[in-house]
Amino acid sequence: GENVEQHPSTLSVQEGDSAVIKCTYSDSASNYFPWYKQELGKGPQLIIDIRSNVGEKKDQRIAVTLNKTAKHFSLHITETQPEDSAVYFCAAKETSYDKVIFGPGTSLSVIP
Amino acid sequence: DTGVSQNPRHKITKRGQNVTFRCDPISEHNRLYWYRQTLGQGPEFLTYFQNEAQLEKSRLLSDRFSAERPKGSFSTLEIQRTEQGDSAMYLCASTLLGGLDTEAFFGQGTRLTVV
Numbered sequence: 001g002e003n004v005e006q007h008p009s010t011l012s013v014q015e016g017d018s019a020v021i022k023c024t025y026s027d028s029a030s031n032y033f034p035w036y037k038q039e040l041g042k043g044p045q046l047i048i049d050i051r052s053n054v055g056e057k058k059d060q061r062i063a064v065t066l067n068k069t070a071k072h073f074s075l076h077i078t079e080t081q082p083e084d085s086a087v088y089f090c091a092a093k094e095t096s097y098d099k100v101i102f103g104p105g106t107s108l109s110v111i112p
Numbered sequence: 113d114t115g116v117s118q119n120p121r122h123k124i125t126k127r128g129q130n131v132t133f134r135c136d137p138i139s140e141h142n143r144l145y146w147y148r149q150t151l152g153q154g155p156e157f158l159t160y161f162q163n164e165a166q167l168e169k170s171r172l173l174s175d176r177f178s179a180e181r182p183k184g185s186f187s188t189l190e191i192q193r194t195e196q197g198d199s200a201m202y203l204c205a206s207t208l209l210g211g212l213d214t215e216a217f218f219g220q221g222t223r224l225t226v227v
Contacts, residue, residue, distance in 0.1 A: 004154075006154075034215065034216075036218075041220075042220055042221075043116075043118075043203055043205075043218035043219050043220050043221050044155065044203070044218045045218065046215050046216075046217075049215065089154050089155070091154075098143070098160070098209070099145065099157050099160060099168065100145075100157070100216055101157065102154030102155050102156070103154050104152075104153055104154050105152070105153065105154050
């Protein structure tokens with residue numbers, strides 16, 4: 001089955017700097033890659049996703065890149081703000097199985 | 113509120129007791145998922161339903177766990193004879209099969225503590 005790895009496990013950045021989180025997946029059939037943000041005491045919330053037919057997607061300060069050959073994908077947050085502090089999860093999904101497999105998470109702290 | 117609703121938010125139970133959690137998905141969503149999340153880990157898939165049919169169960173779902181989705185609306189997850197290792201956050205998510213957007217919307221979760 002699919003296995004998703006994620007690093008770093010913790011990340012601290014100064015407000016205004018960029019943050020990058022990297023993930024790898026094992027199943028080459030996976031074709032949907034969502035990123036979730038989870039704040040303390042809340043369920044995960046989708047912040048951006050990318051499908052295998054594109055290599056990059058951007059939404060304001062957030063961008064994701066996908067390298068299908070290497071089975072790598074990354075989340076980039078620019079101009080970080082204290083409210084970006086949370087745990088971020090990458091995930092992968094293969095359509096025929098239709099379940100999302102999560103990475104272990106990255107705890108991001110943005111220092112004012 | 114049109115989001116995914118889970119009840120209760122918190123549950124403390126003694127080892128050996130049975131517990132039941134409820135999930136109300138977004139009304140038009142036909143797929144419903146249960147995940148378990150332990151501290152410092154990502155959510156782990158437990159099971160999912162397509163309408164009222166339970167289509168897949170993870171190996172994590174022991175015989176003490178049972179999930180139902182009568183009438184294809186709300187779902188319940190029951191844990192019998194709870195063990196301390198069952199302590200975790202239980203998350204429910206729903207999505208609409210067939211739509212271009214396959215985003216799964218998560219509820220706030222039920223945090224279970226077995227003492």
